[in-house]
Amino acid sequence: MQRDYSQEAIISVRGVSKEFDGRKIIDNVSFDIYCGETFVIMGCSGSGKSTLLRLMTGAIKPTEGSIIIKGKDISKLRTYQLDELRKSFGMLFQYSALLDSLTVEDNVALPLREHTKLDEEIIKIIVKMKLSLVGLRGFEKYYPSQISGGMRKRVGLARAIALDPDIVFYDEPTSGLDPVVGGVIDKLIKDLSEKLLITSIVVTHDMQSVFRIADRVAMVHKGKLIQVGTPQEIKNSENPYIKQFINGLPQGPIDFFKEDIGILEEFI
């Protein structure tokens, strides 16, 4: 589905670098994310894609460059201003990150209870609505430890959209799930972005998932942006990194195992 991207960027990443202990994890990355699109960031483990996501949520600050969300440079905001902006964010964590001590219902209700003055009855109705959106009505009284990983992900998704956010961040939404549940999660992401007009930023290395949900894809390798384009452009890309990544080839420019293979050959 082709959309009109002529409108202004909702998230704009400009020349961002991030160093940890002198090691450059993100190296001069720039891209724009437009309102309403599903933007997928893909790359190998350790490529810096999760760091990129945490930079965008304001969990960590960039060493250089700026990240502008809804016209505000988030690294220059004060805590309460960042919190105000974060009320329009939702985030689905890799391991769901539900609060263990609260029931499913209380987990989804938490942002509503903290940030709105709604009556308890209305909150209960909203929670029911959000849970039925992710197909989990009737599980209100369970604790996170009593439900499966796929269900926890869906509860996490319900919590992420509890406050009707404009932007939802997904950190590896399908990793660790079986293909069927993974497909369900992908469909939910797609549905939410189309029905609720949410801008979605997805970090993943699941190629199936990328081609199911993405409007645009960015490939990251060793902290550098390799290419940004539509799924079709990525599929037809002649870039050797992208070719190796989407086909899952062990040999190519991505030399993840080179040193290990070298050691192995010495023994043989």
Place this chain on the structure above:
Amino acid sequence: MISSIGRFIIGVFSSTGGVVILFLRTLYWVFIGPFQKKPVKLESVFYQMGFTGLRSVLIVFFVAIFTGIVLAMQTAYQLEKMGAVLYVASLVAISLCRELSPVLTALVVAGRVGSAISAELGTMKVTEQIEALEIMAINPVRFLVVPRFLALFFMLPCLTILGNLSGILGGFLVGVGSLNINPYLYLQTSFKYLELKDIYTGLTKSFVFAILIALVACFEGLNTTKGAEGVGRATTRTVVISFILIILADCVLTSIFYFSNM
């Protein structure tokens, strides 16, 4: 060798700084937060009070009563030689209220509640629950630290009073049962020499101990890294550091009270 000493000293200073900052942020949410329409949820304070206070009653009771019994027997052993067995009563009461009950209760609570707090917060940290709170714009200090801090601050002195009473009961059992002191005379002697300042210096100590336990446990919990092993390490550090700080603070406070004649 020298570098490891240096690293240790830097570590001590940076953790001290971190604990002080956490203390200031806690005070901010206790006193200033409510005026910015972000009050701490009272339900969670009461829930924590139940966990810290009510569920520690039994262990505090037993520790204090046995201490009272031991104290009575040991002092009787000395005082019998001088024919002053009656004074076991006042000695037990005063030493419990001024010193033993606040310190022992704090140590028990540090072991039981402090370790539980740091294990809980540490697990939340390593499973990204703390980060999830931050992204939901919920301040972890307000949401997690303040209820635990307030619960400890109010419950530890209560538990100390319970410790005072059960320790005196322990002494009473020995005095009446084995030393053949008249029960009325025992109680009369206990409270005759016990002054109000003995009780409130003891309680002052327990307020300070409560602050120390809460801050150390929350700081260690919120700064946990490296998964399950890290949670274990944070819990151990909480118990060790709060034990040392409790004894150290006790020493400082006792000398302040002693030299100012309190």
